[in-house]
Amino acid sequence: xxxxxxxxxxxxxxxxxxxxxxxxxxxxxxxxxxxxxxxxxxxxxxxxxxxxxxxxxxxxxxxxxxxxxxxxxxxxxxxxxxxxxxxxxxxxxxxxxxxxxxxxxxxxxxxxxxxxxxxxxxxxxxxxxxxxxxxxxxxxxxxxxxxxxxxxxxxxxxxxxxxxxxxxxxxxxxxxxxxxxxxxxxxxxxxxxxxxxxxxxxxxxxxxxxxxxxxxxxxxxxxxxxxxxxxxxxxxxxxxxxxxxxxxxxxxxxxxxxxxxx
Amino acid sequence: xxxxxxxxxxxxxxxxxxxxxxxxxxxxxxxxxxxxxxxxxxxxxxxxxxxxxxxxxxxxxxxxxxxxxxxxxxxxxxxxxxxxxxxxxxxxxxxxxxxxxxxxxxxxxxxxxxxxxxxxxxxxxxxxxxxxxxxxxxxxxxxxxxxxxxxxxxxxxxxxxxxxxxxxxxxxxxxxxxxxxxxxxxxxxxxxxxxxxxxxxxxxxxxxxxxxxxxxxxxxxxxxxxxxxxxxxxxxxxxxxxxxxxxxxxxxxxxxxxxxxxxxxxxxxxxxxxxxxxxxxxxxxxxxxxxxxxxxxxxxxxxxxxxxxxxxxxxxxxxxxxxxxx
Ligand SMILES: Cc1cc2nc3c(=O)[nH]c(=O)nc-3n(C[C@H](O)[C@H](O)[C@H](O)COP(=O)(O)OP(=O)(O)OC[C@H]3O[C@@H](n4cnc5c(N)ncnc54)[C@H](O)[C@@H]3O)c2cc1C
Ligand SMILES: Nc1ncnc2c1ncn2[C@@H]1O[C@H](COP(=O)(O)O)[C@@H](O)[C@H]1O
Numbered sequence: 001x002x003x004x005x006x007x008x009x010x011x012x013x014x015x016x017x018x019x020x021x022x023x024x025x026x027x028x029x030x031x032x033x034x035x036x037x038x039x040x041x042x043x044x045x046x047x048x049x050x051x052x053x054x055x056x057x058x059x060x061x062x063x064x065x066x067x068x069x070x071x072x073x074x075x076x077x078x079x080x081x082x083x084x085x086x087x088x089x090x091x092x093x094x095x096x097x098x099x100x101x102x103x104x105x106x107x108x109x110x111x112x113x114x115x116x117x118x119x120x121x122x123x124x125x126x127x128x129x130x131x132x133x134x135x136x137x138x139x140x141x142x143x144x145x146x147x148x149x150x151x152x153x154x155x156x157x158x159x160x161x162x163x164x165x166x167x168x169x170x171x172x173x174x175x176x177x178x179x180x181x182x183x184x185x186x187x188x189x190x191x192x193x194x195x196x197x198x199x200x201x202x203x204x205x206x207x208x209x210x211x212x213x214x215x216x217x218x219x220x221x222x223x224x225x226x227x228x229x230x231x232x233x234x235x236x237x238x239x240x241x242x243x244x245x246x247x248x249x250x251x252x253x254x255x256x257x258x259x260x261x262x
Numbered sequence: 263x264x265x266x267x268x269x270x271x272x273x274x275x276x277x278x279x280x281x282x283x284x285x286x287x288x289x290x291x292x293x294x295x296x297x298x299x300x301x302x303x304x305x306x307x308x309x310x311x312x313x314x315x316x317x318x319x320x321x322x323x324x325x326x327x328x329x330x331x332x333x334x335x336x337x338x339x340x341x342x343x344x345x346x347x348x349x350x351x352x353x354x355x356x357x358x359x360x361x362x363x364x365x366x367x368x369x370x371x372x373x374x375x376x377x378x379x380x381x382x383x384x385x386x387x388x389x390x391x392x393x394x395x396x397x398x399x400x401x402x403x404x405x406x407x408x409x410x411x412x413x414x415x416x417x418x419x420x421x422x423x424x425x426x427x428x429x430x431x432x433x434x435x436x437x438x439x440x441x442x443x444x445x446x447x448x449x450x451x452x453x454x455x456x457x458x459x460x461x462x463x464x465x466x467x468x469x470x471x472x473x474x475x476x477x478x479x480x481x482x483x484x485x486x487x488x489x490x491x492x493x494x495x496x497x498x499x500x501x502x503x504x505x506x507x508x509x510x511x512x513x514x515x516x517x518x519x520x521x522x523x524x525x526x527x528x529x530x531x532x533x534x535x536x537x538x539x540x541x542x543x544x545x546x547x548x549x550x551x552x553x554x555x556x557x558x559x560x561x562x563x564x565x566x567x568x569x570x571x572x573x574x575x576x577x578x579x580x581x582x583x584x585x586x587x588x
Contacts, residue, residue, distance in 0.1 A: 013475075013533065016554065017403055026400070037502070095369065096379055122400050125381050130337075130369035139448045140337070142366040145457075157452070161518055163362055165457045170336075170449040183505035222378030222412050226391055228404045233561040237550070240567050247567045248577035251549065252585045254565060259547045261469070261526040262493070262585070 001055035001153065003046045004106045005079065006116040006129070007039040009063055009070040013121055023227040035070045038117030042180035044187040045147060046115045047078045053149070055112075056080045060105055062090055062098055068203055075198035076190040087207040092218030092225075095123075099131025100220070104211045107136055112153065114177040118143050133177035140177040141170075145184050149174070264297030267353040268321075269344065271361055272303060272311055273335070280359030280420075282427035285319050287420040288357040289431050294388060297354070298322040302440075304343055306333035312437045320433025329442040337367035338448030345374045346443050353415060360419035362517075372417045378410055380418035382536075385425075397421075401535045402558040422517070422540045462496070462512040469495035469526045472515055472542070473503055476531020476552065476571055480508040485575035486530070492582040498522065498542075500532045516541035528578075530571040534559030551575070 011017065012032040020027040035043075046057045059074045061067050062085035071082040085101055093101065106114060114136070116129035126142065133140030145167055146159030156174055159167045161181055190198075208216045218224070238254070240247040255262045268288035271278040285301060292299040302325040303312045312326040327347060331339040348356060348371075358364040360382050372379040384405070385396040395408045395418070410416050464470060471490045477483065490497050498515045499508070515522055517537040523544035530551040532538060535558070542548070543562050550563035551574050560566045567574050 011400065013401055017400060017556070019404070026404070041505075094379065095381070096372065099369070124397075124399060124401075125379075126365045127369040127379060127381055130366070131373060134370045134373040140366075140370070141449075143362055158449075159455070160366075161362065161457075162454070163517055164521075165519060167455050167457055169452040169455060171452060172449055182501065186507060222410055222414075222416065223380060224409045224411050226394060226407045226409055228399060228406045230556065231398070231402065231405045231558060231561060235562060235564065237560050237563045237566045239555075239560075240565060244567075244569055244573040244577040245580075247569065248574060248581040249584075251565055251567065251578065252581040255526065255547070255549075256585060259526070259564065261547050262582070 001049055001053040001112045001149070002110065003050055003055060003057050004111045004114045005039070005043050005046045005057060005059050005074070006102055006114070006132070007043060007059055007061050007070060007074060008036040008117070008120050009033045009061065009067045010036045010120055010122040013037075019228055023229065024225060025228060033066060033070065035073060036117050036120050038119060038180055038182045040187045041182050041184050042115040042117050043074055043077060043079065044185045045180050047188070048185065049113070049149065058083065058109070060102055061085065062093075062102055071203050072198055073190065075201040076194040077188060078194060079201075081202040081204070083204045083206060086205045089208040089219070090217045092221065093216060094221040094223040095125035095127035095131055096222070097216055097220040099128045100135055101208070101211060101213060101216050102128065103132040103135035104213060105206055106132065112175050114175070116177065116179050118179045118181045129177050129179035136175070136177070138176050139172040140179065141172060142179040143181045144178050145181050147178055147180075147184070264292065264295035264355065265351070265353040266292040266295075266297055266299040266355045266357060267348065267351065268299060268301040268357045269364070270301055270303050270315065271359050271363055272305055272308055273363070275305065275308060275311065277311055277314070278359060278361060279427070280361055280422055282430055283422070283425045284357050284359040284420055285315070285321070286427055286430040287425040289320065290425065290429070291355055291357065291386065294386070294393070300325065302327060302347060304332050304340065306330050309437070316435045316437045318432060319435070320431040321435045323435055324437050325440050326437050327440045327442050329445060331445050331447055332442070334447075334451045335363055336447040336449040336451070337370055339445045340367050341371045341374055342445030343442045344371055347440055348375055348415070356415060356417045358417065358419040360421045364419055368417055368419060375415060377414055378412065378416040380408065380410065380416055382421050383418050383424065384421050398536055401533055403533070403556060421536060423543070457511055464496050464498055464513070464515065464520045464522050467496035467522065467524050469493050470498045470522060470524045471495045471528045471530070472498035472500065472532060473530050474500040474532030475502040477503065477508070482572070483508070485572065485579065489528070489575050489579045489582070492579045492586070500538050529559050529563070530575060532559055533557045534562065
């Protein structure tokens, strides 16, 4: 099986975020970046499928130069090669614009399956994988917690998460785009051997012109982020000051006396 | 005049509760823009649902789209049916509830219609920048102000709790039956299954101590167990704790897990992403313990301690034990 995996590089969820001077996004200076959480699960799922069927995993990402580090990590984990969609023209794209660019890049090779994450931890559209499927004219499934390729490889059995602790199960025809949800598997760690091997693997760069896209990124997007800022809090939160013991003692007192929940 | 459509969600002939919130949002948007709001119900035999909406909400019309292929949800059939309807009606804004079903097909419908796509909004306001939408980004740590540019319809989904169903304008309207053309399912439905079984029912607990990724590993659960024992509490968790295998799936709280409303909810090392908040924000008292003062969990908390949970939890356990022995 030949499998494409889309990964996005996003700010580490642990990182302290500072709003940039122009307030349009966060200040990226000294900001640690990681592979988007559900994308790590998508990559692991792809690697397992490829190992079973003797196939190949190719990783795609759209973003600036810093994304090379994330791609190098996917190569260390076992992907064969990677493609970076790198062009200033790609900047500022919404899910429709980015999904289209990724789909065109993926569509230049014959893949049996495309795996993406379910949602990016930064913009969180939950849509890019479906858009890729739409451009390719393939079926898709969002929030996938189980994936089994049927005998013969023409279809797959998909377990999809629903609200309220239930999954739905169905079959889709392949090729398809499967949007993997975190928790589907347990992603592996890179081995030293993998890290060494990754140094020799390819990170190919493509531009908008290479993909024949005259309009992409912000120019092809209907959404424009004007500014970002801290959410206004709806609730008056009482912060208990002092060291852990002082704060904890005060909290228990309030829970007993004021809130009466203890 | 702006034309707003609201696409309602039903499953097994029951309206999803967020359908009412979507109607409230659609009405508010129509009022803001000086337009009208209409709703559409899809399914195989859902006339009673259309009647229910038409009898309760102030709308210009409730459209009823029935077809055998809409019996079970599949993106293929839903996109096919809605694309025809929306092409004919050509609304400016189409409002959806932000549910796992809607988000699954909304992007494909937007592509089919050549429309814009605006997922997960939590509000809007008109001002100097025109109509500006608000949506959470970066796990809810920040909110983005987003403007729509260009021409053509926009499909948007409203996040749970952003528009209260209580704010829906009551009224009545007529049900209009639509014809649905040739549509086809693109999934062969095989059934449903329970996720890991609800062996632990957290909804009955008076007190829940919930842990997030900040706990740092399965081997670090000791202080959490101690605090829960001291309080007589159940233990809950955010999704990454479960995904990492630190606790079993039946402890997950949030949109994919259990929805709880205990008297006391202590969230330790949980950032407060919307998918977690929807599962616990009905709690009477929320206590947040987090080393990041900017974590959104503080926004729903009555009491907060900014600090390292590895220090705070043992201190809290000691304080609870001391209080109980008095
Ligand atoms: C479709 C979908 C469904 C989802 N369903 C759910 C769901 O049902 N339930 C759910 O919870 N999530 C769900 N999520 C995931 C959700 O979006 C968040 O990713 C998740 O809730 C984050 O979990 P967290 O707060 O534990 O981790 P993080 O966001 O990584 O936060 C960890 C927090 O711990 C704090 N911290 C770290 N170390 C310490 C320390 N030593 N002391 C104190 N604080 C510390 C950090 O400051 C941070 O705020 C879903 C996501 C999607 C896309
Ligand atoms: N810039 C990008 N490069 C590669 N993949 C992406 C990019 N943006 C989104 N994706 C993929 O699409 C998924 C959903 O992203 P989103 O629609 O932004 O929530 C992510 O989990 C990734 O797998």
